[in-house]
Amino acid sequence: MDFNLMVEVTPLLIEAAWVTIDVSARSMFFGFFVACGLVFLQSFRFAPIRWFARGYISVVRGTPYFVQLLLVFYGGPSIGFRLDPIMCGVFVGAFNIGAYMSEAIRGSIESVDSGQTEAARSVGFGKVQTMVSIVLPQAAPLMIRSVGVLAIVLVKNSSLVSIISVVELTYQAQRLIGSTYKPLEIFTLSALMYIVIVYAVMGIIELAYRRATRYTTQ
Amino acid sequence: MEFDFGPVMTYFPTLLKGLGVGSLVAVAVAFLSVVGGLVVAVISIYINKVVSWPLRFFIWLFMTTPLLLQLYFLYFGLGEWILIPAILVGILGLGFHYMAYNADIFIATIKTVSDGQYEASRSIGFGHIATIFYIIVPQAFIRAIPQLGNNMILMVKDTSVLSAIGVAELVHASQYAISVTFRPFEFFIVIALLYYVINIFMELGQAWLERQTAYRR
Amino acid sequence: RDLDEIRNDVFQVVNSGAYPPFSYVDTQGNLVGLDVDMAEALAAKMGVEVNVQSSPWSGIIAAMVGGRFDACICSMSDTEERRKAIDFSDSYYSAGLSVWVQGGTDDISSIDDFAGKTVGSTLGETGNQWAVENGEGKWRNQTFQGLPSMMTGLTTGRIDLMIADDVPVLVAMQENAPDIKMVDVGELPRWPAAISVQKNKPELLAALNVALAEIKADGTYQTIVDKWIGKGANIE
Amino acid sequence: MVEIRNVHKRFGDLEVLKGIDLTVNRGKIVSIIGPSGSGKSTLLRSVNQLEVIDQGEILLDGVQVNRPDMNGLAFERHINHIRQNMGMVFQHFNLFPHLSTIDNVTLGPRKLKGMDKKMAREFGMELLDRVGLAEKAEVFPNHLSGGQKQRVAIARALAMQPKVMLFDEATSALDPELVEEVNRVMRGLAEEHMTMLIVTHEMTFARDVSDWAMFMDGGVVVEECAPEKLFSNPDQERTCNFLRKHLGNNH
Amino acid sequence: MVEIRNVHKRFGDLEVLKGIDLTVNRGKIVSIIGPSGSGKSTLLRSVNQLEVIDQGEILLDGVQVNRPDMNGLAFERHINHIRQNMGMVFQHFNLFPHLSTIDNVTLGPRKLKGMDKKMAREFGMELLDRVGLAEKAEVFPNHLSGGQKQRVAIARALAMQPKVMLFDEATSALDPELVEEVNRVMRGLAEEHMTMLIVTHEMTFARDVSDWAMFMDGGVVVEECAPEKLFSNPDQERTCNFLRKHLGNNH
Numbered sequence A: 001m002d003f004n005l006m007v008e009v010t011p012l013l014i015e016a017a018w019v020t021i022d023v024s025a026r027s028m029f030f031g032f033f034v035a036c037g038l039v040f041l042q043s044f045r046f047a048p049i050r051w052f053a054r055g056y057i058s059v060v061r062g063t064p065y066f067v068q069l070l071l072v073f074y075g076g077p078s079i080g081f082r083l084d085p086i087m088c089g090v091f092v093g094a095f096n097i098g099a100y101m102s103e104a105i106r107g108s109i110e111s112v113d114s115g116q117t118e119a120a121r122s123v124g125f126g127k128v129q130t131m132v133s134i135v136l137p138q139a140a141p142l143m144i145r146s147v148g149v150l151a152i153v154l155v156k157n158s159s160l161v162s163i164i165s166v167v168e169l170t171y172q173a174q175r176l177i178g179s180t181y182k183p184l185e186i187f188t189l190s191a192l193m194y195i196v197i198v199y200a201v202m203g204i205i206e207l208a209y210r211r212a213t214r215y216t217t218q
Numbered sequence B: 001m002e003f004d005f006g007p008v009m010t011y012f013p014t015l016l017k018g019l020g021v022g023s024l025v026a027v028a029v030a031f032l033s034v035v036g037g038l039v040v041a042v043i044s045i046y047i048n049k050v051v052s053w054p055l056r057f058f059i060w061l062f063m064t065t066p067l068l069l070q071l072y073f074l075y076f077g078l079g080e081w082i083l084i085p086a087i088l089v090g091i092l093g094l095g096f097h098y099m100a101y102n103a104d105i106f107i108a109t110i111k112t113v114s115d116g117q118y119e120a121s122r123s124i125g126f127g128h129i130a131t132i133f134y135i136i137v138p139q140a141f142i143r144a145i146p147q148l149g150n151n152m153i154l155m156v157k158d159t160s161v162l163s164a165i166g167v168a169e170l171v172h173a174s175q176y177a178i179s180v181t182f183r184p185f186e187f188f189i190v191i192a193l194l195y196y197v198i199n200i201f202m203e204l205g206q207a208w209l210e211r212q213t214a215y216r217r
Numbered sequence C: 001r002d003l004d005e006i007r008n009d010v011f012q013v014v015n016s017g018a019y020p021p022f023s024y025v026d027t028q029g030n031l032v033g034l035d036v037d038m039a040e041a042l043a044a045k046m047g048v049e050v051n052v053q054s055s056p057w058s059g060i061i062a063a064m065v066g067g068r069f070d071a072c073i074c075s076m077s078d079t080e081e082r083r084k085a086i087d088f089s090d091s092y093y094s095a096g097l098s099v100w101v102q103g104g105t106d107d108i109s110s111i112d113d114f115a116g117k118t119v120g121s122t123l124g125e126t127g128n129q130w131a132v133e134n135g136e137g138k139w140r141n142q143t144f145q146g147l148p149s150m151m152t153g154l155t156t157g158r159i160d161l162m163i164a165d166d167v168p169v170l171v172a173m174q175e176n177a178p179d180i181k182m183v184d185v186g187e188l189p190r191w192p193a194a195i196s197v198q199k200n201k202p203e204l205l206a207a208l209n210v211a212l213a214e215i216k217a218d219g220t221y222q223t224i225v226d227k228w229i230g231k232g233a234n235i236e
Numbered sequence D, E: 001m002v003e004i005r006n007v008h009k010r011f012g013d014l015e016v017l018k019g020i021d022l023t024v025n026r027g028k029i030v031s032i033i034g035p036s037g038s039g040k041s042t043l044l045r046s047v048n049q050l051e052v053i054d055q056g057e058i059l060l061d062g063v064q065v066n067r068p069d070m071n072g073l074a075f076e077r078h079i080n081h082i083r084q085n086m087g088m089v090f091q092h093f094n095l096f097p098h099l100s101t102i103d104n105v106t107l108g109p110r111k112l113k114g115m116d117k118k119m120a121r122e123f124g125m126e127l128l129d130r131v132g133l134a135e136k137a138e139v140f141p142n143h144l145s146g147g148q149k150q151r152v153a154i155a156r157a158l159a160m161q162p163k164v165m166l167f168d169e170a171t172s173a174l175d176p177e178l179v180e181e182v183n184r185v186m187r188g189l190a191e192e193h194m195t196m197l198i199v200t201h202e203m204t205f206a207r208d209v210s211d212w213a214m215f216m217d218g219g220v221v222v223e224e225c226a227p228e229k230l231f232s233n234p235d236q237e238r239t240c241n242f243l244r245k246h247l248g249n250n251h
Ligand SMILES: Nc1ncnc2c1ncn2[C@@H]1O[C@H](COP(=O)(O)OP(=O)(O)OP(=O)(O)O)[C@@H](O)[C@H]1O
Pocket: D011, D014, D016, D034, D035, D036, D037, D038, D039, D040, D041, D042, D043, D091, E142, E143, E144, E145, E146, E147, E148, E173
């Protein structure tokens, strides 16, 4: 292994890793709100609103992320929606992962025994309050796990934003390999960085999961 | 921008072939990752620590590193000792990758099955393993359906990563066609449509499964 | 955008950033190479400010057609089919295909010997197109994303031979010396490499052609070639 | 006052309630008895609109509870208001597993009546004390015995100070001492004008506690009258058969 | 025959069983009564080793059930064998929600005794018929009423044809007719030499069905004797207090 080279390119990769973190974190943050919105829309009684949400989820999950990126990035300006590459990555990322997340949240909510909702409703709690005080705390463990998986997916799929010329970790690594012909060294470095990032995400998930399951191990 | 779908028609058979290859991989991966994920989850929750440690490390490794790197490693890195065919590399790489994700889901849903269920089964005389197999796993599986559906839908599109190791799936086929014809958007739209058709079938399947199991909760 | 718009703004130029010596990032993270210098020289002649960026090959085509960049000075081969979608300037160099095998191989001396072999090429390159179009029923094609992985494929025996543009491989050979060699298999097609711009930008295209002629005439062109390919190299 | 008028309910092909009528006056305790599967739980759940009925109407103090005419949001507001005046104790308790005993009891008053934390706690402890569970206040439901769970469920329902209480097998997990205690508590509540509907299998309890008794079978009301009469000299043969054992004991 | 010798069990700081002794002879029915939280369920669960006891021993037909000396795998084999001979009906039923009624009943015989599908089904239907649920064979537990669930739980336990049955509140959700029916079933089983331990709050049922009765409180045995004596003339004051109501009724 060429350690000198590794030392030399580390700052470049760290810089790119930061882009990866930035894009993923912001997508995750906004995506969460998108997901909540979608879950909320699906609870409407007015059918067209529900259909809209289902249709959105279906289309977004059904088409590849990179195609969405390209269409928004290049198609957007023609309808007056011009974003710089990173913002476009965040935007599409959020709306993409939001669809998946809403399904994960829905699944977790449905895993809670219906007797719990009934009991809460019979006390007089409204739908929202039942959700907040009774259902969500019990859905939390599964939700944290499944949303957590999506957070990890997001970090890894953020490499796709390179297609709209964002220089993130994977593309930077490929460029450096292209010029140095040292795949082993550079892949090792970038893999290490991914491991650090994802490991941090896993740590957060684990902490949240432990918190959410405290009462079951009381 | 003007659209011209003529070139797409020329390459349509190639695209369909790519779709076929991708679907084949997806089916294999779905099987591997769901069954494997279940096994991993069960082992890491119920079976002793000694077995589960190496397993967890293995899963951890696949969870933390990008798919592309895993594929490169399996494809080129192992090249010095063994040449695994590209499509098999793809199935293994994607399979282990999603196995890790699914395991995480199963770990959570298994824990939502109440202790009472375990106890009731044990009291009939079922052993630890039999209880997991007949009682815990089916219930955990039912609760995991929405999340599994999510993962599998993600996975189908991740089969495109296999183009990096030369597996001629849909995206790979289109990349070739695009570089020849320079009609990217037409191809991307068609790809999106083709994927969407698959997705509709998967969603229907998921909805069907959810309906079939709704009264079994 | 056509020329007058570009004059008021910045000339956006793209390359793949992973194609030494034409475009790549050095270990300081700067985007450098023949294509980059060429872009700067042309922009200077045209009197516009230039911004050279890189994007993966799969994104470049979309970027060009989609209009996010004004020009791709990225060693793009000028082919008939591509001309239906975008316009090309005059050629600024001529790219030739070459065939490479492992050091010890001696059973390949003509295209006929490819029969039954596994042939590697880089996805999206003209070499790939050539191999696919001519290989039907004769040899197996295996594609790679980029030269480094293709070379690894060749040295590990994933493929029996590879087809690639000659210059990048020669440069790569200087960087590190893998056990591979070029073989002469007779006539292989050559394509002119040209600057691509979007369709219907006549002024920009004209200005580029004029500028290209000017740098060839005043020696700037040869200086750049000397710097990146080798003293006195002729790649026209 | 609760009025149940010609209530029908079906699950798919199975008609579970076939036109039930019943009036429960303010401050009265009415027992509903009947064989397993006769629709008692379904009836109670219908009163609370946990089951949407197919036909008929249900009134609480003259206000119609089921409102097929109302749309989602308006019905939501309406029913939440109604339910705050209607406590329910479930056959399966349905305690909130993520909350401690005291939080199970005080969550309602705190969130719905805006009772402050300290006051809610005091009030909750009072209720727990009443059902003999003060020392289990911080314990989670999974660590309670069956009878303890049932008592928490009763305390939780009482915490909302409802006008009407619906008990589904309110004493099934309670020992005789506690049953007596619950009997006493109910009597006290009735004096404070709480109206109660009780589904029970304990005939002695039904006889002792209630002002009125109804016997239902197969989704219809077979007979309703004062408990003294029902448990000593019922009109219908079906009732006689069902109560054979208890009639025998008391003659 | 079940022997319980000096059994102790604690949950953290709480000592729930403080040295329980009880012998149940073959073919006998023993009732365990006592106030809520006195440790009745815990005792039954200990007999089945669902709770690992801290001290004492439990024997089934002379074979020790709890085996602190055994390691994981050996104990696993041992206890599965024991449990196949010991049916249990839980206070919360714990039916398997993913299986239909008939499958809940036949899963054990099919998988553990290798009974073939057709035979298991016949046998299962017979049992369901016995508890009056033949027509609910294909229904899933969530669509059953409380009493129906309890009966499925009983049928499920009987399906393994155990030597010993442990009932935790076996009749709490059953109406008087069904209680009588269960009483009859139990008597029949006892004649076929099945041994039964019953935890119940229904004193009349305990008195009628059992051969022996034990009253426990606060984790200790207060008194044990023939049910006639316990329910008419108990020795201990604590028992008198607990049974006051029922003693009163029968004098
Ligand atoms: N969700 C449901 N779907 C279909 N059938 C149901 C559902 N809930 C209850 N049933 C059926 O309706 C009938 C009445 O049930 P219900 O729970 O009201 O009986 P119950 O009188 O309370 O009986 P128990 O005394 O055993 O609790 C039963 O036959 C039951 O199987």
